[in-house]
Amino acid sequence: MQAKISARQITKRYPVKGQEFTALDRFDLEVGEGEFVCIVGPSGCGKSTFLRILAGLYEPTAGELIIRRSSGLNGGAPKPLNSMIFQEYAIFPWRTVLDNVMFGLEMRNVARRERRAIANAYLEKVGLRRYKDRYPYQLSGGMKQRVSIARAFANDPEILLMDEPFGALDEQTKTLLQQELLRMWEEDRKTVVYITHSIEEAILLGDRVAVMTAQPGRNKHQLRVELPRPRDPKIKTTVRFTELCYEVWQGLESEVVKSMETD
């Protein structure tokens, strides 16, 4: 089977104060169709940079990225290649909840009635139907991130890119949203690349976990999470879960120490 995403030797350098800063160094990643891959790494390791390269927001300095389309090939309607969910929510303060969720559809010129119906359906799924006419300033952090999730899912992309989406939320809200995300993902099992610094989260959600080194980001190691699906937070109580967490930590520990030394 061909990979959905193959990133080979991706390198990203920036000029910072006249010097070259290497964010990513020859990073490789393959993601299969319908696979949920989590990338874990110490802070500042360039994992967000990699995701933005996947999203087409940044250009890599070197390397090759291939993303294989699976929609719109035989006359069908093409889907957007990817939609991103940001840590900072990135929902538009001047749009109501409903208008935020419709944004991607609006940009794709989907008819008004249709985009309203789609957005309403996803708002229902994230439990925000009642709040559809509110503005973001009237919402809590967890609700804002639900809007962002609904916006990405409503856009129906081939790939979902998530950049530490629950990083800023409290533990309880986070657990709840992880559960909601898993439930929504199970419905159509889109390809997902998910950035996190939480090992537990990576094991709970992912089919595979890729560990990155401290800056500059390189491949450290990868492991397959063969826990059964559908999953829910109860899986955290199993011995296998704890063993996997420890396995990831073993690879990560020295990198976290390194990243703290360079600070």
Added chain:
Amino acid sequence: MAVQMRREQPSAALADEVVIRGSGRPLKQSTLRYKLLSIFSPITVLILWEIMVRLGLLDYRFFPAPTMVSLSLAELLMSGELTEHILASLGRVIAGFLLGSIPGIVIGMLMGWSRTCRAIFDPIVSATFPMPKIALLPLVLLIFGIGEFSKIILIAIGAFFLVTINSMAGVMNIDPVLVEAAHNFGARGARMFRKVVLPSTLPYIFTGLRLSLGVSLIIIVATEFVAANKGIGFLIWISWQSLVTEKMYAGLIVIAVLGLLFTYGLEKLGRMLMPWGRDITEKTR
């Protein structure tokens, strides 16, 4: 809250426990008191003023009593003289304000969005902005003559800079993650501008408009002092020269009321255009 130290042993130096009980006091709204205070304080000042003039403690030629000022204001209104002055000033302010702020919004936003535009315009704007615009009056009169247009131009210059600088700041302060998100969801070019850049900049534009309205009023009064035969500034000036101080005070009141109405109207318009903006407008206020 009632705090009570209970001593189990009367001879002990320290209390064994600290007991805090609810006071049972009813919750009452105390805001009314403050509202009444802020209504009564200016009224008190006016009453004191009136009394002092009547008692001869204040010279009525410099400080005409509030009743005298109100009378003169009523007279000016009845005769239609005041309306004429107000309309003259209002016309100049609105024309100059529009003439200055519309290009200000466009150029300011361009400067915020494109580094090239910023490199071109920033030195010119930065160099001329700190100059008091009133200082340009003789130059403007020299170029455009003592007509309506020179007054309008001067107001336009004053409004232009404040709106330009605030619009630029607005575009430069757009949350980059919102632009990234919009880009990721397919917004490009004109739609990126209309759906993201413009609404995000709007609160800053309004700050610029509000500031430049204040400046416009200063400029109109000052120019009418010296180069007009109609307008509120002219009314104040001529009343001073002929020592009809109640009329001068009437003029001052009118200009204050105009300023208040402008600010209020702009705020209403802002709230209408930015219903999302409780937190945003407060941040830029």
